[in-house]
Amino acid sequence: AQRVTQPEKLLSVFKGAPVELKCNYSYSGSPELFWYVQYSRQRLQLLLRHISRESIKGFTADLNKGETSFHLKKPFAQEEDSAMYYCALTAGTALIFGKGTTLSVSS
Amino acid sequence: GAVVSQHPSWVICKSGTSVKIECRSLDFQATTMFWYRQFPKQSLMLMATSNEGSKATYEQGVEKDKFLINHASLTLSTLTVTSAHPEDSSFYICSASSGNPSNNEQFFGPGTRLTVL
Numbered sequence: 001a002q003r004v005t006q007p008e009k010l011l012s013v014f015k016g017a018p019v020e021l022k023c024n025y026s027y028s029g030s031p032e033l034f035w036y037v038q039y040s041r042q043r044l045q046l047l048l049r050h051i052s053r054e055s056i057k058g059f060t061a062d063l064n065k066g067e068t069s070f071h072l073k074k075p076f077a078q079e080e081d082s083a084m085y086y087c088a089l090t091a092g093t094a095l096i097f098g099k100g101t102t103l104s105v106s107s
Numbered sequence: 108g109a110v111v112s113q114h115p116s117w118v119i120c121k122s123g124t125s126v127k128i129e130c131r132s133l134d135f136q137a138t139t140m141f142w143y144r145q146f147p148k149q150s151l152m153l154m155a156t157s158n159e160g161s162k163a164t165y166e167q168g169v170e171k172d173k174f175l176i177n178h179a180s181l182t183l184s185t186l187t188v189t190s191a192h193p194e195d196s197s198f199y200i201c202s203a204s205s206g207n208p209s210n211n212e213q214f215f216g217p218g219t220r221l222t223v224l
Contacts, residue, residue, distance in 0.1 A: 043200075043215045043216065043217045043218065044151075044200070044202075044215040045215065046212055046213075049212075086150065086151070090211070093139055093156065093204065093206075093211060094141065094153055094156055095141070095153065095202075095213060096153070097150045097151045097152075097153075098150060099149060099150040100149075100150050
């Protein structure tokens with residue numbers, strides 16, 4: 001079955017600390033993985049996708065097929081990074097979302 | 108960037124009535140639109156996928172007679188919650204995709220909060 005698992009509901013860090021939001025998936029084919037972010041009172045928006053291999057707002061994520069993971073990382077967290085982060089997998093056209101992780105960055 | 112709107116943003120209705128929620132792509136043609144449901148502090152659950160001009164594909168466990176989806180044009184999809192009950196109270200979110208194979212990014216609407224009394 002296709003599934004996305006985000007084990008942490010909440011991740012609290014101090015400003016400047018490294019951040020890693022975990023995401024594991026199960027999928028029988030070749031997946032396309034995404035990270036979406038939802039800032040307070042804003043709509044869900046795409047943060048990055050694994051096929052782009054780019055860094056957005058200092059965040060990166062590498063697809064590890066051996067570990068079936070797509071963890072989101074940032075070396076130095078900023079307060080404006082505080083938001084809800086969703087890992088998602090596409091099975092054709094539809095997106096399967098994880099339960100999300102709330103990232104809280106405090107000074 | 109691509110913009111998706113939803114209307115209304117918030118609706119309260121009496122049990123037994125029907126509610127229609129609109130999802131519009133404002134600056135692009137959306138061949139595919141998706142409807143999600145989000146419970147408080149939980150993830151988005153895909154309800155159905157709709158392609159313009161054809162019947163929606165519903166996810167397992169979603170009653171198609173309860174949640175009527177119409178995608179009559181490339182810029183508009185509607186979700187009608189028929190005979191709403193309090194357990195239908197939720198946050199409904201739509202997204203739209205241009206269907207371009209090289210860029211299948213989904214753009215999300217702001218959501219509609221439905222409260223059934």
